Amino acid sequence: MLWQDIPDLENIKRHLVQLHQQNQLPHAILFKGEQGNAVLPTVLGFMQYLYCDHPQNNYPCGLCKSCKQTKNLYYPEFKFILPHFSSAKNDQSEEADMFKTFYRLIFDNIFLSFDDVLKEVKGKNKQAFIFADDVHQMIESVSYSAVGNKYKIICIWTPEMMNTIAANKLLKTLEEPTPQTLFFLVTSKPDELLPTILSRVQQITIPNFSNQDIIDYLVAKYDVQPNRAQEIAQASNGNINKAIHILNYFDEYEELLNDFRELARLSIKYDYDGIDKWMSKYENAGREALKKFLEYTLNVFHYSLLKDYELEHLIKTIQIEREFISRVHPYVHQNNIPKLYEIFNDAYHHATRNANMRILLNNLFLRCNEVLKKKNNTQHV
Ligand SMILES: [Zn+2]
Structure with a gap:
């Protein structure tokens, strides 16, 4: 599970759940926050909550059929987009490698940054992009209506890495929302997005952690001595991924x-x-x-x-x-x-x-x- 693994941030979780319960979820949300912090796990956790058949106390139950699928970050109505190296349609090996690396790493550390993924993939010295084809495929996948009363969710990680054609395609899609479809853009650099895209999304800021949150997390998850955890927390500036790197x-x-x-x-x-x-x-x-x-x-x-x-x-x-x-x-x-x-x-x-x-x-x-x-x-x- 993801939401349960994120320390604190109860206000944010409650706010998102309330938007859903009051039927006020905007069709596109920009989640912004530091890379390596809670921004991506919050979004993936919210996705799990939205698909859960029996959420309990604002959390996904973790037991139903949907939770068993989303636990692996898979769900038929969920599409995850991240940058990759090649735009050639017939060359999917690099895209597949990026995805494989992402899935391998996130189950170890839900706070991973895109740089962590880049360091591990083949061809890491090239420039990664989200290409027009990625957005095109995504648009096709939302053109069918969702099964039952659940949402289709498109999550774009680091949307600032869309090339210009991709960004314009996305903008067009955001201007003509499809019913029962949610777009979650997850970024640490909102200023690098087109102003026209920014004007189409509701923005939610995911804050950094307190030192105490980081200390508690290191002690509970990695069995770190409290005084060492404190030293690491001070050096990590509220960023849990940085704390994990220092610890390693x-x-x-x-x-x-x-x-x-x-x-x-x-x-x-x-x-x-x-x-x-x-x-x-x-x-x-x-x-x-x-x-x-x-x-x-x-x-x-x-x-x-x-x-x-x-x-x-x-x-x-x-x-x-x-x-x-x-x-x-x-x-x-x-x-x-x-x-x-x-x-x-x-x-x-x-x-x-x-x-x-x-x-x-x-x-x-x-x-x-x-x-x-x-x-x-x-x-x-
Ligand atoms: Zn469930």
């Missing part, structure tokens, strides 16, 4: 920080034995591990820059990182961050393009040596 990488963060600290120390001294050992570790760990390290380091640079500009309150991170950023500060500061950013970004670029790992890492150490040895004082990292 919590132990890893410490190791990544140590690796960066070592890299900085070895680069400055240009201690080749140490460098060789460091490089061997990542050669053995593989390309994905190196990419994660580089991505992580780019984040550290970003935080260091915030510290330089005395914007530390914007650093939403865990305690060990905050301490580390303070320690690394004599070496990583506003004068060299642009250069370091460029060096690590280049390395990341080469890592994604199958460059030879040893050449790539040698180059990284050499370039870091040039930049880092020009430190402002002699403090040790």
Whole structure:
């Protein structure tokens, strides 16, 4: 079930149920809220509620035939649309892969973001769209009337990724509503939608969670110690998906920080034995591990820059990182961050393009040596 799994937000759930019970559901609703928060699960949970044969206390019962179907996010009258890579009619493999990945991930984490799906699909470096064909097929599917007294529900996730033709087709459909059909648009970027589409929908904002909601969720679902849950909640800024990501990488963060600290120390001294050992570790760990390290380091640079500009309150991170950023500060500061950013970004670029790992890492150490040895004082990292 989804609604039961979303902490709090009782007001929103009650509001939606009341609209339905009072027969006042608008034919098109734009649900807006941060990616990775409750916006998508709220919509999918509402779909389950609307199809449930015997809803109880504003919740789907979870037991009826319809609930058994919608539990798997399937229902004959329900259509879910998400962006994919290819517009070719005969090339459905990429679309299928996007759907498969989405279904595989959402059952693990109902708060997933579209980026989470993109990271896992084949061809992830391409630009994904919702194409005119997707909207066309959807229009065809709503042209038959719904069975019994239930709605047809079309849910479009990230409608801002519709191409222009698709957006205009959708607009036309919204202008001529079909009876018993509901359109749910789920977005974190309403400003990127056509104003004419915005004028055709009722907007509902799904807020972020409180720190306490996130703490309770992490403790109950992932059995996290309360003090660790509190630290993660503070770093996640009310976004539950971000909290889950931090939790998954919590132990890893410490190791990544140590690796960066070592890299900085070895680069400055240009201690080749140490460098060789460091490089061997990542050669053995593989390309994905190196990419994660580089991505992580780019984040550290970003935080260091915030510290330089005395914007530390914007650093939403865990305690060990905050301490580390303070320690690394004599070496990583506003004068060299642009250069370091460029060096690590280049390395990341080469890592994604199958460059030879040893050449790539040698180059990284050499370039870091040039930049880092020009430190402002002699403090040790
Ligand atoms: Zn039910």
